[in-house]
Amino acid sequence: MRTMFSNDYGNLDGKVGGVDFYGNDGVCLFKYFVLPSDPQKVFSIGTLSLNLFCFIIITVCYGMIITHTSKSSEAVGLSATARKNMQRLQKKVSIIILTDFVTWIPFITIAFLHFAQVMDAEPYYTLCSIILIPINSVLNPVIYNGDTIMRNIRLIK
Helix, strand or coil: CCCCCCCCCECCCCCEHHHCCCCCCCCCCCCCCCCCCCCCHHHHHHHHHHHHHHHHHHHHHHHHHHHHHHHHHHHHCCCHHHHHHHHHHHHHHHHHHHHHHHHHHHHHHHHHHHHCCCCCCHHHHHHHHHHHHHHHHHHHHHHHCHHHHHHHHHHHC
């Protein structure tokens, strides 16, 4: 009879048989810290590479947009209110890019270093998956909707 602790599912020494594909421990996040011998290396490294590529494209595009809008606003001679609104939007975009950089770039770097076997990142898996990556998910709605949240707080008072 199969039990939860039999060899088919895992054992009591901390190794759970069904966890290997999805993670380095019981955290419900796909296993991104892979080695060249892992069968899911193509998916993991491909996903992280795509994420890095998208981050670079977004950063370059936002940089171009900010540069273009700044030059356009100077040429057109926007009002003080319009310039203030544009600066607030540019600040918001910069914060979004910064939070993405602070959370995803270290994670991707650690994963690539682990894959290249420069470092053993498995001890950092829980820290990255429970703290580092969710920070971005928590901060993005606050950044995108910060003005609305602050307005609602003022209305409640």
